[in-house]
Amino acid sequence: METQVRDFWPANLAIIDVLAPVGILREQAALLGQKTKNLVEAEVTTSTHHDGTIMLQFYLVVPAMDHYRYRLFSVNHGAELYPLDIYFGSGPGPFSKAANEQDFISQLKNILSSEKTKRVVGSLLAQVQQ
């Protein structure tokens, strides 16, 4: 007699309508090189805490300065992606929290267009072009 396998999984298991923060960051990282003729590039690294927290780090990289690297900001999130913590600047704690994807995108825009980011990228470009 044939035993029918019971399947309790939903049909739309793999469909989620949320973009992972790492994807959003990699998209922006890829754009920086284009904007600076690859003089200043960006890369995103991921690592995992023992407690399962995912850490994303957003680096500026200058190939012509012997691959000098500068960590512009970092992001920590859990398995559920949101809410997440953003660490930016020299403050002792998290710079901000993002409750959802839209909130994260909005804060990412603020970071990338901040005076600090413009200053650091500008300074690196100036050094390379000297």
Added chain:
Amino acid sequence: MVKFLFWNINRKPIEQIVANLAVKHKIDVLVLAENRILPETLLRTLNQGSSQYHIPLSNCEGIVICSRFSRNFFKPVFETDHWTIQRLMLPERAEILLVAVHLISKLYASPFDQIEECKKLAASIEEEEKRAGHSRTILFGDLNMNPFEEGVFAAAALNATMTKQIARRKTRSMSNRQYSFFYNPMWGHFGDRTEGPPGTYYFAKSGYATLYWHMFDQVLLRPDLIDLFRDEELRVLTSDGNESFLSGKGLPNTTVASDHLPILFSLEL
């Protein structure tokens, strides 16, 4: 002999005191954390006499370096807002890696976060040592942890041990991975049986477990630099020669200077 001074100046406008220390101790590399003094003010004050300090290139917000050496002798290789790793390439002397840090505070980070940050720092140092082709690395600054906390002594973190003898083993093995040692001379500067104060920072929190004095400000050395380091030259300073940084009770006097005390050390490069 290259003389270093590190001080977390707690956002105080104490450029004259910093300059007094720089002159008195003939500091070659001066590193400040929590600095809010404008670079032009700092340099003007440091260069009042015959000194010629410069600020080497850095994008690290949390640390400022001033040096009597040319800016060209410093090369930043990896930075965050909490640390800067620089190659110091003095003419006719062996290059060293200089790591200046102001790590995250206990007020805002859990011990776990502090350890994780130290692991990231340790990994970055190892990577830069590989790229530089040597391990002549000196790390100093405000670690916001004591030498006996895991972020400082654990193998996968900074792996800083209390004796030269152990550090000279170079590495320790854990789960088939090799971790490079640092030597942490600050262990010898705790408590009353030292010439200097009992620590570099005083904090009397309420609760049963209170240390009062902490040694958050530290210098760590890779084994390859131990022979160039003089223990007797490492001091926690309590005065600039004019004013004491301590109150009548022997605690850091924040009306005069910072809540941290500066550390002075040197390398025979």
